[in-house]
């Protein structure tokens with residue numbers, strides 16, 4: 266009869282998951298070299314490269330690797346089969362969707378947070394990183410013009426920030442019961458709001474799409490009228506979302522006017538400034554975003570116009586303690602982490618328990634360059650968008666559909682003596698956007714402005730220069746099209 270099995274005590278490297286310090290350095294330097302070389306070549310590289318699912322599957326589909334593979338070989342495969350197939354959002358001629366061009370210290374901040382593997386959910390596990398997060402959010406608070414009671418949380422992105430804001434408002438204003446509550450958006454609101462409303466259980470008849478003016482900005486008078494009608498019908502105006510700016514055209518809703526309407530009805534006023542909010546660092550941006558300090562909450566995305574690597578979103582709430590009142594839960598298995606006084610468990614301010622230390626990258630990059638450099642980069646992007654608008658206005662082949670607003674300009678090709686009908690123009694412009702992307706020369710995305718099919722140029726990147734705007738617009742203006 267055999268006795269109880271002897272426990273196998275692992276030696277230092279019995280599982281083979283450790284590397285010696287020299288190898289770790291070598292592999293790390295290899296990755297740093299790859300990244301720096303990529304940046305050195307960025308301007309000369311294709312802006313975008315796509316591929317079909319079939320092609321990607323043929324490159325990458327394989328069974329789980331039971332045996333080890335040499336790191337260099339793996340990097341080679343990533344360089345060949347994975348990394349080229351991407352939109353380079355930090356390319357100087359990437360003007361589609363919302364560009365994102367992180368700074369190198371920001372990238373290293375992410376690396377540090379991963380390498381130390383900081384658990385930023387509880388104070389007990391991350392007093393240091395949690396304090397950095399409090400500090401960084403306090404900088405944002407000051408930029409927004411909020412008082413000292415405001416606070417917030419760093420999140421994966423703007424979608425999660427919008428959802429967190431709605432959940433917080435539902436709790437704060439309606440004790441979590443939203444049966445009679447109504448939410449007000451505009452046709453320009455970001456799709457993440459639709460998703461948030463859906464997952465938080467709002468029915469279609471609890472959502473009002475408030476009419477916009479000729480610049481696609483929410484009409485405060487129409488908001489007031491909609492709210493009055495809802496109150497008369499026994500409904501409770503709960504949550505209003507203003508854009509600053511809207512993803513489509515950069516439209517900025519009249520924040521001060523909307524704040525006054527919300528105050529009248531005791532509704533929560535949320536500003537979705539995911540992409541546009543950091544324009545507040547500039548003098549003109551501050552003027553455009555006037556009234557943002559009257560919002561109950563603001564979504565900001567540092568991974569957009571504050572030049573941070575993905576992922577980094579943020580929600581700032583004017584009455585900060587409402588966040589933890591909405592989300593705080595303390596299960597037995599986390600009782601050791603309870604905080605009583607001024608310390609903060611960031612897990613209590615949102616949906617994530619395990620969360621990475623996003624604040625490190627923001628802190629590191631803002632300190633490394635100083636806020637002045639970020640302000641200058643944002644200001645330059647604003648200038649470039651104005652330049653793009655002027656260039657479109659001056660062109661006999663291009664037609665402006667919406668002027669520059671917070672970095673976004675919409676326009677279309679309208680060939681002289683050529684296609685004139687909306688359908689023809691849509692086909693022509695859709696084809697142009699596709700051909701530009703396939704050329705690798707530049708990238709714009711498309712949208713609709715007043716139902717008209719539009720080319721949409723979003724200029725935020727800190728690497729973009731006047732010649733990049735010119736190169737892309739000249740391409741769109743002169744590419745052969747049917748006349």
Ligand SMILES: Cc1ncc(COP(=O)(O)O)c(C=O)c1O
Pocket residue numbers: 363421422423424425427455457510511512537538539540566578
């Ligand atoms: C105004 C606005 N809100 C929300 C979002 C969603 O942000 P994210 O993609 O970071 O989730 C975006 C993204 O472009 C946006 O422009």
